[in-house]
Amino acid sequence: MAKTELIDSHISVKQCTRAVHALHAYASKKQKEQEETELLPSNEQYVWLQVTVKRMHPEHKIKPFKIPLKHALIDPRVMPVCLITKDPQREYKDLLESHKIKFISRVVGITKLKGKFKSYEARRMLLKENGMFLADERVIPLLPALLGKKWFDAKKQPIPVCLTRKDLKGELERAIESTYMHQNRGTCTSVKIGLLSHAPEKILDNIKISLPAVVNNIKGNWDNIQSLHIKTNSSISLPIWTCELGAATGGRWDGMVQSKDAPEESTSDEDSDSNDTDMDLEEEVPEVPVSKGKSKGTKKPLAEIVEKPITPKEVKQKRSAEGAEKKKAKIVKGGPAKSAKAALIGKKPGRP
Incomplete structure (x- = not known):
């Protein structure tokens, strides 16, 4: 029986090929349907490798990891490339000309970035x-x-290059031909590995080349990887590899031991709760003497005489009733009510 071909001794090439072909067919069909209904052409869609890890990375790194590809995602002849440099800007333009580098479309210095490109x-x-x-x-x-954040939202973060190397042209070419993994503090990281305009075979070649470099740049390597998926910008993700869901070596719960004190605390809490409920059941409701009418000494259970919560409507009715009673008592005590005019001038009715 023939051995199963594996990528980096873990991922089945057969499973990966099936996932790439299925995703490419689905995304191409959706893009064709979208182009028929829209007037303007849609942006190029990327194919992403989605890496889910078991443990989060402790820190966020600004500089990304360089991941090699067999088929580049950027063609400088079609897509312009901008280089951001130190000041003075003219010095680096002359440096590119001296190395006969013509695939850089624009050079922008820090001072120019703060001045000309300061506005949004x-x-x-x-x-x-x-x-x-x-x-x-x-x-x-x-x-x-x-x-600003728009560069990061558009996934166009500037790629660091070393402009002091002797082989400057080779340094820039390798930077353009590679893809990059931006390490974050979460459990999921996505890496561009192809274009939807690429054939499925080219995407598969990029996966074979890029996957070992992606794994090597993850803390813990394969022991820390939970699953690998591929997807486009707007599609669902298709799995190409998942770890074992167990506590064995390399499994999902490998190295994650539950605290020994947790079960004891939970059981003790349950016991205390059950004891409290038993005590509540055994405790009798006390009775208090209530005098009602002529009969004295009659007793009622405490639960029956506990007042119910009063609603705002009942409070308003109670206050209006009390106000009416006070007004009535005042009239009876002070005699006939004063007229409005007499009340204003402070005189009793009948006086000149």
Whole structure:
């Protein structure tokens, strides 16, 4: 019997191929139906590798991990690439010309980013006009505050590159040909591994090349991975691998031991609750003497004489009744009521 071909000794190539073909067929059909009803062409959809881990990463890293691909996602001949550099900007433009680098469409310095692209509208146009952003690794910590959250929402975070290397052209080419994993503090991370315009075979090749690098950059490697899925921007996710749902080595609950004190506390709490209920049942309701009419010394259970909660309507009726009784008592005590005019001038009726 032939052995099952595996990717990184874990994922079945057969299962991965079935998932890629099913996802590509479904997403292509949906995109075709959408293009028939919309006037403007839709944006290019990516194929994502979704990694779910068992334990969250303790820290958030600004610099992403570089993941190699066999088939690049960005073509500089079609999609412009912008490079963000230190000041002065002209120095790095001359550096690109000296290395005969022509696939960088635009160079923007930090000072220009703070001045010309300070307004929201200017930054939005810069984001829209370029498909990928590279940045000098020395200015990466400054960019989140200068660019704003739109770059991160659009998944176009600037990719760090080293502009001091001798092989500058090779450094920039490798940066454009790779994909990137942005480590967060959650349990789910997504990595671009292909385009919907790619053939299913190209997407599968990218999975084979990128998967070992993705796993190596996760703390705990395969022992910390719970599941792997693939999806597009708007589709459901299809599973390609899941760990065993058990406490064995590599399983879902491996290394997660329940505290020994927890069951004892829960049982003790249950016992105390049951004892309280038993005591409540055994305790008799006391009786208090209530005098009603002429009969004295008659006793009623305490539960019967406890007042019920009064509604706002009853409170209003009670206050109006008390006010009427006080007014009536005042009239009887003080004699006939004064007229309105006499009340105003402070004189009794009948006096000149």
